[in-house]
Amino acid sequence: MATRIRPSSKRCAVIGGSGFLGRYLVEQLVDRGYSVSVFDIRQGYEIPGVTFHQGDLCDKQALLAALQGVSLVFHCASPAPSCDDRSLFHRVNVDGTQTVLKACQEAGVQKMVLTSSASVVYEGTDIKDGKEDLPYAKKPIDYYTETKIQQERLVLEACDTEKGFLTVAIRPHGIFGPRDPQLVPILVDTARRGKMKFIIGDGKNLVDFTFVENVVHGHILAAERLRPESPLCGKAYHITNDEPVYFWDFMSQVLVGLGYDPPKYRLPYQLVYVLAMVLWLLVLFLRPVLQLRPTFTPMRVALAGTHHFYSCARAKQDMGYQPLVSLKDGIARTVESYAHLRKAA
Numbered sequence: 001m002a003t004r005i006r007p008s009s010k011r012c013a014v015i016g017g018s019g020f021l022g023r024y025l026v027e028q029l030v031d032r033g034y035s036v037s038v039f040d041i042r043q044g045y046e047i048p049g050v051t052f053h054q055g056d057l058c059d060k061q062a063l064l065a066a067l068q069g070v071s072l073v074f075h076c077a078s079p080a081p082s083c084d085d086r087s088l089f090h091r092v093n094v095d096g097t098q099t100v101l102k103a104c105q106e107a108g109v110q111k112m113v114l115t116s117s118a119s120v121v122y123e124g125t126d127i128k129d130g131k132e133d134l135p136y137a138k139k140p141i142d143y144y145t146e147t148k149i150q151q152e153r154l155v156l157e158a159c160d161t162e163k164g165f166l167t168v169a170i171r172p173h174g175i176f177g178p179r180d181p182q183l184v185p186i187l188v189d190t191a192r193r194g195k196m197k198f199i200i201g202d203g204k205n206l207v208d209f210t211f212v213e214n215v216v217h218g219h220i221l222a223a224e225r226l227r228p229e230s231p232l233c234g235k236a237y238h239i240t241n242d243e244p245v246y247f248w249d250f251m252s253q254v255l256v257g258l259g260y261d262p263p264k265y266r267l268p269y270q271l272v273y274v275l276a277m278v279l280w281l282l283v284l285f286l287r288p289v290l291q292l293r294p295t296f297t298p299m300r301v302a303l304a305g306t307h308h309f310y311s312c313a314r315a316k317q318d319m320g321y322q323p324l325v326s327l328k329d330g331i332a333r334t335v336e337s338y339a340h341l342r343k344a345a
């Protein structure tokens with residue numbers, strides 16, 4: 001029989017630690033003196049002192065091997081929203097999260113911090129200063145978000161102070177920063193194809209974009225404040241830059257910083273939404289014979305043309321959260337890091 005290693009409070013595991021957010025989390029944890037194990041289906045980098053366990057989180061035995069002696073687990077693994085694979089989203093985010101919870105309980109893990117998403121309450125219509133008590137979306141914007149809702153419910157319901165297993169969920173929104181594989185690369189690709197000329201709507205919709213280091217700060221604060229008597233047990237927390245910005249100003253600042261023209265012609269929101277819907281239906285209809293990936297999906301149009309910003313008052317009150325990096329500095333650092341995506345002179 002394998003000997004069980006006693007959990008140490010500074011020993012943690014980051015499931016999804018090879019990803020964009022996960023790697024920043026690992027780097028910050030190491031700087032703060034934690035001993036870190038990464039569990040991921042791929043190994044993307046090496047850091048002295050960090051142990052990598054390559055495996056699928058749906059495999060409980062593989063997880064158990066990585067969770068030996070671990071008292072704190074960060075779960076930030078998910079298939080990318082753009083992969084558009086319903087069965088994979090369900091297998092990893094729902095069934096896989098159940099497996100993670102079982103493995104944590106069997107391995108004697110005491111705390112788990114889940115990376116959820118603020119979009120669990122968003123239905124494609126305006127949210128202004130949304131609080132955590134908004135109901136979960138009845139019609140989530142996509143299947144990825146539907147599985148993020150189920151995942152968050154599972155993790156928060158598993159919180160059990162009597163059994164000594166505490167959980168909390170962090171809901172970031174629009175994470176950006178150096179090494180982000182999603183937001184800036186998609187934006188630049190769209191601009192290079194000449195499709196970033198138009199502003200959808202009046203350009204005055206406010207949105208949260210959150211610098212990755214602030215998201216990490218929220219996760220670590222949550223882990224350190226999560227105790228049996230604390231208000232964090234079984235709760236969700238928005239973590240944002242607390243500086244809502246006009247969606248199109250943010251996009252323009254990144255584009256201009258990288259040498260591209262900002263969008264300037266206005267198009268009515270409803271018109272673009274209906275066009276995106278028609279295109280989407282056409283893509284679905286043609287899917288058996290032709291695989292197309294349109295830039296303007298109804299989901300992206302909704303995100304580009306509505307207000308969606310969230311209050312982080314609860315995180316400020318319960319865990320003393322304050323963003324560490326301003327939006328201005330976050331954008332400057334991000335633009336600087338994407339030299340390879342700059343427009344050729």
Ligand SMILES: NC(=O)c1ccc[n+]([C@@H]2O[C@H](COP(=O)([O-])OP(=O)(O)OC[C@H]3O[C@@H](n4cnc5c(N)ncnc54)[C@H](O)[C@@H]3O)[C@@H](O)[C@H]2O)c1
Nearest residue numbers: 016018019020021040041056057076077078115117174175
């Ligand atoms: N990027 C955003 O804007 C954003 C916003 C809100 C919430 N989130 C959430 O934050 C988390 C991290 O997102 P990210 O942007 O860093 O994504 P990412 O794709 O860079 O990282 C996800 C990691 O999970 C790993 N993974 C996927 N399936 C796995 C499996 N079956 N077993 C083990 N590992 C697996 C991947 O290999 C990857 O390293 C996700 O849960 C995501 O839903 C992201």
Ligand SMILES: CC(C)CCC[C@@H](C)[C@H]1CC[C@H]2C3=C(CC[C@]12C)[C@@]1(C)CC[C@H](O)[C@@H](C(=O)O)[C@@H]1CC3
Nearest residue numbers: 081117118119172173174175183186187190303304
């Ligand atoms: C072609 C365009 C009009 C704009 C191109 C930029 C978009 C690719 C991004 C702008 C807002 C982003 C966003 C997400 C994906 C990329 C964008 C649409 C998420 C849906 C990714 C998943 C997260 O969970 C969501 C969250 O709650 O933070 C993101 C919301 C913003």
